[in-house]
Amino acid sequence: MSVMLQQLRIWSQPSLMCKRLQKCRLPCTFNIQMHSGQALKEKAKSVIVGNKHLQQAPELKYTPPIWKHQWLLLLKRKAEIEGPEEPRRRSDQLNWNYSAELHAFVHRLGIHVHAEALKAALTEPMPVDLENEGGVSNEAGNNVEMANTGEVFTRDFITLFVKYAFPELGKECANSIVSYLMSETLLSYLAKNLGFGDLIQSQFFPLTTTSLTRAFFAVNTAILQNPDGKIAAARFLYDFVIINLNNKDIVHDIWKPQDPMKHLKLELKIRGLPPPEVRLTKKAGITSVLPVVFVGLFCEQNLLAESGGETVIKAESDAAKLALKTIYDVHFNRCLPKKDLFLDPFFLDKINSLNLNYQTEHLQLN
Template sequence: VHIIPLTLPTTVQVLPKRGMRMTYATVLRVLKKRRKLAGPERLRHRSEWDNWNYKAELFAFAKRLNEPVSEETLRTAFTHKSYIIHEENRRKQLGLSTEDIEVKLNDNSALALKGTEIMSSFIKAFIRHSYPDLPEEGVAVLHDYLMTDDTLSHISTNIGTKDLILCAEFPVENPTLATVFKALVGAIATDMNQKQAETFVLDFVLTQLVGKDVFDIWEIPNPLATLDALLKKHGRTPAESRLVFESGRNTIQAIYKVAVYSDKEFLGQGPGESVA
């Protein structure tokens, strides 16, 4: 009997099995069912997560804006007065001593007031420079539009302030977001100078007018009376309207073009569907 020795390969190659186990889809279905039964996850503040580092977040925020504001000033700008009141009341309920109840933080009221003054004066000056023929009523309307809580809270949210604000309410409301943005302008003016704060306002606030028509923001209730008041202010006669073109009278596609003159000088023209 001739015995043939068995030779084994020196290396064994193990090929992985592609695809997922058959039980994996079942596990996913069970997890989805449990998630549905538990309901949506509770809305939580960013600080409740384990990897939260407030000091690092303040440092990163200043670097993102490229504004060398100190950490102490940033803490003040992000601390709303409601947070201090809420924290002191919470400590009183815990029965702490009088010394421990006081929260050693400064709120952003002073910085917000300073930022409001800088923003208001610079916005008006910029609008007057950019629209030299715009009456003061229009300047006031554009100024009020840019200073509203909706506009400033939109800017504040998009530069990443929502997770850094210390306040009593959650989610953070629009007035609080707007106040924090004003405080940031005041913080830049405090740690640097007013010129840098005005540049910050130019970059983030006045750019909200890009792509917008003035008359989409300023709805004039009586345009002709406003025009007459403006002409009177410049020592000119009231405006006169004249029909300069018409087409399709007594049809559903009628069009009329009316021109406005003052002292026999052409001011402008516009189309309409009726003469009235």
Template sequence: MFSLKVSNTFFNLLKNNQCNNIIDFKQPFHRWLAPTLKELKRRKNKLDPEKPVHRKHFLEWNYDTELYAFSKRLGERFDNNLLQSVFTERSYIINEEEKQKEVGIEKPLIDLIDNRELAEKGSSFIDDFVKRYLRTVFPKLPEEGILEIHRFLTNIDTLSNVSFHIGTSELILCSDFPVEKSTLANVLKALVGAIIESSGENQAALFVRDFILTQLADKDIHTIWKPEDPIKLLKDILSNDGIDKIEPRLIGLAGKNTILACFRVGLFTLPVKKMIGLGFGETVDIALKMAAQDSLRHLFNTLETTLIPFNLELNQLCSSTESNLFINEWSQKKLPVRPTYYKLHQLKITNIN
């Protein structure tokens, strides 16, 4: 009863316009707004998707400012002309010359330098540095594995992914847009070449380490380098050390004759009878293959729990002339004597102190 009286009093106040200064019942938008937006959305969905537009077509675009901001984001110092040549592809210069010829200019003049020389310098430096870093971090890994990981880090997909995520795609001057992967990778190589000319090889090495080598941070080395027959590879390597025979043994099983079967196989050397590997699998063959892979991980010191150091500098790496042992000559007696990461770390701490 009380609520009814309150409601009557409230509506009486509304009729007498006594609370216009308290409540405003004006609608903030028109009734036709929602149906109109829905109709525009429906018509837009019928059309083909919009083509991506380069940011240089926007009014607020300032190329010199963007180049300056890019260098500051990376924490590097570049000459403006050198940095502009990093992002200038040969196809862009050819396209601009053709445009000038179309308007009657017989000898077009383009005051730009393309990035071909910088890309060649950066590419050779990346190849050399990545190999040296991998050989230093993985001294026991065969050279075949080093080369396979090197191919993974320097292929177009990896380099273009790094180049895209540091913000080069909007700054590249080329004839095509969106920018192709090969162009993104080429610009990243040219950027490394520009760092070499601006700040030296030590600073370029830090850039390659921080942006390219760190692509291994969440990777398993043996998912990149996959030997076709790990059992045969293990036998060949052990034979170089005088171990001619290995014996697999079933040391555990669970859920036999079910869809959740699990076999546990261990590999032992004879006649010492020392276990060198352990593997699991839903069949004995799979468990044996996994045990062979586990043995190779222990031999090459590439266990899944091994953390790759990403704080080595150029002067701590092995020389360019050194290489790891190939599979056909791999032996624990022939392994190169190089300082391990622990020794390098202790040496660095000693020098700081």
């Protein structure tokens, strides 16, 4: 029979109380587990007085039987002999419904897109005989032309956003940000973790990074076919692509200039300022195995940046990077613009004015 839990509320007695309870004579509550046909256990599981936990007995640990331990060892040995299991398509496994997966995919990403457009965006060119039962027909189209359109819009929007969010940024640094956000490594990683891999109808499996990136661009094109397509596609890119700039040091992690002092001199020349002066400000442990020197960069008697390093060259390079961060206003703790930028009429007009270099007839779906 099942375990019955009874709460016995008794007045404390000398044999059941500690010395503190003997003085105050407070009532205490015992939580006792009872089995039918058995006597009360020797010790109560817990003793609670008011809201204070006084005592708790150790929990019983489950010990698996001997046969189960041997069985697990055999399974482990079997897996070592046979090797890792080959990856299988999700559509080849049980409980697969392509239409239901597309419906869940749209709501998971928070986008509004036509079902036929989404199927075409997730379908790569492939022979009809290779299509599986759970897939879609190749007659619905493929995502080659749609991917080209999505790539153009994605690049234009990211470039516009970088100019809007970082107005003081240099041209070379801005181009490095666009290249980072448009990289196949980042976009394929996003597509894989957003569930594109289970929905893409492709001849090859596992999917390549090119297939995942192409599908990501094509889905963006499918969003563009809505009445407010450009704004919706821009929100989609902001939520999943632009947000990757958070917790990134733009100068050190993304741009990575080989000669930061050269770029610093160029930026100061553009602003009509003289070249920076390098001065040694601090040093310690020069004769030890761990020396450290601090170098300051001055411009017209004003300190631009100061940094330390093992050598003067390293300290000067790091100080130049810090000075570039100050000029570009891209410090590590600088946050991206909030999402209310889509309420800015100027920014919305710039998005709507983006020109898409594609032919409209390629996007028409029957």
